[in-house]
Amino acid sequence: MFKGVLLDLGGVVFTGDTPLPGAIAAIERLRAAGLPLRFVTNITRQPRRSVIAQLRGMGIAVEQDEVLTPAIAARAYLQVHGLTPHLLLHPALLEDFAGLSTGKPDAVVVGDAGEAFTYEALNTAFRVLTGGAAFLALARNRAFRDGDGELSLDAGPFVTALEYAAGRQATVFGKPAPGYFLAAVASIGCKPDEAVMVGDDAESDVGGAIGAGLAGVLIRTGKYRQGDESMCSTAPTVLVADLAAAANWILEKMR
Numbered sequence: 001m002f003k004g005v006l007l008d009l010g011g012v013v014f015t016g017d018t019p020l021p022g023a024i025a026a027i028e029r030l031r032a033a034g035l036p037l038r039f040v041t042n043i044t045r046q047p048r049r050s051v052i053a054q055l056r057g058m059g060i061a062v063e064q065d066e067v068l069t070p071a072i073a074a075r076a077y078l079q080v081h082g083l084t085p086h087l088l089l090h091p092a093l094l095e096d097f098a099g100l101s102t103g104k105p106d107a108v109v110v111g112d113a114g115e116a117f118t119y120e121a122l123n124t125a126f127r128v129l130t131g132g133a134a135f136l137a138l139a140r141n142r143a144f145r146d147g148d149g150e151l152s153l154d155a156g157p158f159v160t161a162l163e164y165a166a167g168r169q170a171t172v173f174g175k176p177a178p179g180y181f182l183a184a185v186a187s188i189g190c191k192p193d194e195a196v197m198v199g200d201d202a203e204s205d206v207g208g209a210i211g212a213g214l215a216g217v218l219i220r221t222g223k224y225r226q227g228d229e230s231m232c233s234t235a236p237t238v239l240v241a242d243l244a245a246a247a248n249w250i251l252e253k254m255r
Contacts (some may be wrong), residue, residue, distance in 0.1 A: 001254055004183065005030055006190035006209070008199035009041040009051070011222015012243055016147035019058050020221055022244035029061060033254060038184040039067045040197070042139040042174040042204065044091040044111030044155060048072055056125050068184050070138035070174035071096040074109055077173070083107040083134060083253040088125045090114050110162065110170070111138035122158065129166040139174035141204050145222045175201070176208025186215065198246045202228040206236045217246045226243070 007013060013023045030037060039062065042052060048069045055062045071093055078100055086105035087097055096110070108125050137243055140156035153255055156206050157171050174180055185195045192213030199205020200222030208252055209216040210232070220234040221243070229236050240246050 001194070002035065002037070002196050003194040003217070004036045004038065004185060004196075005250060006038050006040045006184050006195060006197040006214070007243070008175075008197075008201065008205050009027065009039055009055075009057070009132070010043060010222070011145045011200040012198060012219060013055075013060070014058060014146055015149065015222065016135035017054065019060075020243065022242060026247035033251055035054060035250070035254075036188045036190075037066060038188060040163065040175065040184050040220070040222070041067070041069055042154075044143075045114060046140040047093055047096045049095070050092065050188055054201075060229075065187065069096070070180070072113065073173040073180065073183070074136050074138055076099070076107075077171075077243065078107060078109075078128075081107075083133075083152055085136075086125060086128045086133065087108045088113050088121055088186075091140075097243045105133055107134040107136055108162075109138065110155060110159050111134045113158070114146075117158050122162065126162060126165050129162065129168060130237055135166070135168050135170040136221075137170035137172045137174075139204070140172055141175075141201065143223060145200075145252060151223060158179055169192040175199075176211065178208070178212040181209050181212040181214060196250060198243060200224045202236070203214045207232040207234065210234045210237070217249065219243060219246055 084101045084105050085107045113246040137159040140159045142153040142156045143151040144154045146152040196215040197209030198217045206218045207215035215237040218239050
């Protein structure tokens with residue numbers, strides 16, 4: 001029996017600013033069954049404030065502590081370790097790092113910077129890394145479903161390029177890092193094997209969740225492409241059409 005549900009956002013709940021068919025009703029059914037929800041996203045072009053506002057604007061009631069973002073996790077890490085960041089991020093995300101220490105950076109933080117991924121910006125980050133700075137990546141997804149319905153490059157290819165150039169491995173804060181899923185589960189107050197993750201990304205959402213001890217539901221919306229389930233070292237717990245079908249499966253397991 002599940003005691004908590006983790007949901008990806010882009011490609012699962014919505015595309016752009018439009019809820020996917022049946023998604024809002026599915027969320028309401030899960031809540032009505034008494035299941036705590038956590039929206040576990042790798043969005044790194046929006047601050048958490050904006051993500052929450054976007055969900056509420058769609059009619060989805062959500063509290064701040066129900067939304068987990070890599071930026072908030074990375075900010076906490078920087079504060080705990082007393083690090084000064086060099087930020088290679090989308091301009092909209094900078095507010096999540098406001099008020100941190102300034103001066104000579106000893107950590108590079110990379111998210112989905114979008115058009116800010118220029119040669120100059122990447123080379124500056126590379127030079128800070130070769131100077132010995134810690135390397136923090138908010139996510140390493142390959143691509144995401146953009147607002148125009150097409151796939152766009154995510155942060156992963158740029159993180160990989162910097163890893164190759166600097167000869168360093170980044171510490172990843174978003175999915176598929178096990179700690180990201182475990183933090184979400186801990187905030188619910190259940191065990192990993194009592195929680196289920198629903199996502200459209202076979203590697204980051206489902207493979208990462210299963211690796212952390214959760215069940216993983218892969219849905220055929222968003223970035224999913226036929227055969228993606230074969231990309232997981234462990235097969236998804238179940239493959240279904242969409243979030244509505246995922247909710248049906250979860251609620252059936254509750255009976």
